[in-house]
Amino acid sequence: MQADSRGAPVVRMSDSKGSRSAADAQRRFIVPSSLAGRPLDGTLRTLGELSWGDARKLIARGKVKIAGTVVVDGERRLRAGDVIEVDPSARRPVHSASLDRSRLVYVDPHVVVVDKPAGISTVPYEPGERGTLDQLVAAILPRAHSKGPPSSLGVVQRLDKETSGLIVFARTFGAKKALAAQLRAHTVHRRYFALAHGNVHQATFRSHIAKNRGDGLRGASRFRNEGQLSVTHVEPIRTIAGATLVACRLETGRTHQIRIHLAEAGHPIVGERVYIRGYAGTLLPAPRPMLHAAELGFVHPVRGAPMKFEAPLPPDFEAMLEQLSEPEPPRGRS
Numbered sequence: 001m002q003a004d005s006r007g008a009p010v011v012r013m014s015d016s017k018g019s020r021s022a023a024d025a026q027r028r029f030i031v032p033s034s035l036a037g038r039p040l041d042g043t044l045r046t047l048g049e050l051s052w053g054d055a056r057k058l059i060a061r062g063k064v065k066i067a068g069t070v071v072v073d074g075e076r077r078l079r080a081g082d083v084i085e086v087d088p089s090a091r092r093p094v095h096s097a098s099l100d101r102s103r104l105v106y107v108d109p110h111v112v113v114v115d116k117p118a119g120i121s122t123v124p125y126e127p128g129e130r131g132t133l134d135q136l137v138a139a140i141l142p143r144a145h146s147k148g149p150p151s152s153l154g155v156v157q158r159l160d161k162e163t164s165g166l167i168v169f170a171r172t173f174g175a176k177k178a179l180a181a182q183l184r185a186h187t188v189h190r191r192y193f194a195l196a197h198g199n200v201h202q203a204t205f206r207s208h209i210a211k212n213r214g215d216g217l218r219g220a221s222r223f224r225n226e227g228q229l230s231v232t233h234v235e236p237i238r239t240i241a242g243a244t245l246v247a248c249r250l251e252t253g254r255t256h257q258i259r260i261h262l263a264e265a266g267h268p269i270v271g272e273r274v275y276i277r278g279y280a281g282t283l284l285p286a287p288r289p290m291l292h293a294a295e296l297g298f299v300h301p302v303r304g305a306p307m308k309f310e311a312p313l314p315p316d317f318e319a320m321l322e323q324l325s326e327p328e329p330p331r332g333r334s
Contacts, residue, residue: 026087033080040064041074044084045216052216061125063090075273099136105166105309110175110302112137112153113168115311118288122158122167137169156180157188157253162271164314165192165293170301178301183253189297190250192258193237193313195290195320196267197281200244205232205261209254217275218256220264230254232261240324242284243270247294258291270320284324292317 029047044064045055058064059074065085066076078084099117106113114137116122121132134153153169154176170176182188210227213219221227231251238245244267248258256275262268263275271286297308313321 026085026089028086029084031078031080031082031084035078036080037077039074040066040071040076040078040084043078044086047084048086053212058086058088063088073273099133099140101140104137104140105311106307107141108171110171111168111179111300112141112171113166113296113309116159116164116167116293118162118164118314118316121161123155133167134169141171154179156183158255159293160256160259160289160291162288163291163293164311164317166296166309166311167293168296168298175301179298182298186251187299188253189295189308190253190293191295192248192250193292193294193317194246194248194258194262195243195270195286195317195324196246196262197243197270197279197284198267199239200234200236200246200262200265200267202235203233203265205234205265206230207261207264209257209260215277217277219260219275228252228254230257230261232258234262240321242282243324245321259289286320287316290317290320 027048029044031043031047035043035046041052041055041059044050044059045052048055050058056074060072062070062072063086064071065087066078066082068083068085070090099114099120103115103117104112105115114133116133120136121129123134124130124132134155138153153171154173156170156176156179157167159165159167168179170179179188207220207230208227209218209230210221211218213221229252233249233251235247235249236244237247246262248262250257259269259272259275263272263279266279268276268279268283269289269291270284271289272283273289276283292313293311294313295308295310297306299305300307
């Protein structure tokens, strides 16, 4: 048995087809006491000598097991002696998913607007993945013909898996092209509600977001010629215990844009598990990042008419607001 530079046992494995490359081989790690208490993504990065991005992809895609059970939460804290198994060839776990027709906010032959529930990916991240939003929507849409499979949808925007709210898909190539042009011109109206830590003031955040800001995470680049210009307008709506309900209007639509801008301003979203490095305050517990796409507006790609849609806050978001709004019980005298 070999050990890595930190003394952690490492077992390299091969399948019946013979040896594989180091990148593709199954690997098994035993967490040493020196790494106890650290999150899974950081531990896997260290033991496997991986980049942050590669470690998180393996976890998110169901390639990592702890004690024989697939774990997709990169923030899971580990104990000394935990056994981590990595198999890049493992299939992503299949979860049964369905979508109620009431989630279809608007449907016509050219576009469909959906109120996306949290916990469903917008599109597949790897070949063969099932249960994504585009697939679920296509399956319940009226078919163009009475026979044959559901028509595929044109993806023009995305929402994070744990983000809820409004998203539009195109049903024709022409509609996809027209909507994509509106997004590039920054004329699509997108307003989100977020619950952010601390006392958030009105502001406009403008930065160039790079895929790696230097610590393996997306974030503001130090160089103007690196990354994509990202602009978020933030307005406080309501201040509650330890957090602020804010409205965020996107001028651009980059990956994780709102989460990054609020976190780098010192106000990570409640429930955030990735962009929290350097935050010195108390993190409020939540089942997911409290972010909801509440408003969506665009010009119809065929008729040319302006369209605007609104989606109310989902129950889990409302529950967090109610929980944080409850007054603390009076403390008894000791």
